[in-house]
Amino acid sequence: MRLLVIIPAYNEEENIARVVNDLRDHYPQYDYVVINDGSRDHTLQVIKDHQFNYVDQPINLGLSATFQTGLQYALNHGYDAVLQFDGDGQHQPQYIQSMMDKMEEGYDIVVGSRFVDKPKPHSLRMFGSNLIGMMTKICTGQTIKDPTSGMRMLSKRIIELLAKDINLGPEPDTIVYLIRCGAKLTEVPVEVKERIAGESYLNITRSIQYMLNVCLNIMLIGWFREKVDLEK
């Protein structure tokens, strides 16, 4: 199975070299592509200096569209699976192998989960995570312990479905939609590091917007969306 690690990078000049060097030097068996999403800082220069494999988006398109660029890249180059991997150093490459093992068992979506065998801490962020998990359970019957994890591996038929649709970004509501279309999902325990440098994308306003968006999509609009038969 050929895997492509997709690393979206927006204003990650402080992190991107460390993250990609670690992946490239210690895990050369995985192909990767860094996608610069029109960063305003020196991210592109850092990528060029280290001679990483990269795609450069001339303007900022947001995470969804950036990830889709990666999916299109994977399709063009004939990959069988992709992994969404943060450019800020939170995700650890040593867990890629166990996720791939699951994928080879025939799963479509493998989520790198922080809470498979560990309890969730109590915080506002985890309240949001629980809420999304509960809605996922109601709508699909499937339990996802870490629905907001950004470390997800996707199979080829999912890549083909997601690469073009404007409404299927790498978010929990897309996962719900995919499960309802018949995708098989499982979770693999991973550990996540705290972000070392730079700033998180999510502030209070964005978090509320995000939750509103995801909740409405799962609970209301999701029911009216046309299902795709994945077996075809």
Next chain:
Amino acid sequence: MSLAFRLLLIVGAFAAFYVMIRNIRKSRLQVGDSVFWTLFAILLVLLAVIPEIADFFGHIFGILSTVNLVYLVIITILIYRVFSLTLRISEMDGKLKELARKIALEEADKRNSEKH
């Protein structure tokens, strides 16, 4: 508010929701952009189903007829929406110019390097 007016609000809300869903299914509308219209439709239904809300606020602001408060709310929300759309168009305008300029400059560089 008369019963007919309340029914009208509800019908309007459902019509808006229907049009939105149809455009999402055709992949013409991004789901993120539909949040506003969904909330707007829910608000209209709320105002129609529980007229006491509008009565209460109408009383506070000294608006004699509750219907006028409903108009005021709708107009205020729409003005806000127009402004936020203006902002977005400006932003997109800037991005489009940036993109076109980048492509043009790169092409010029390529042409020049071929010449030499």
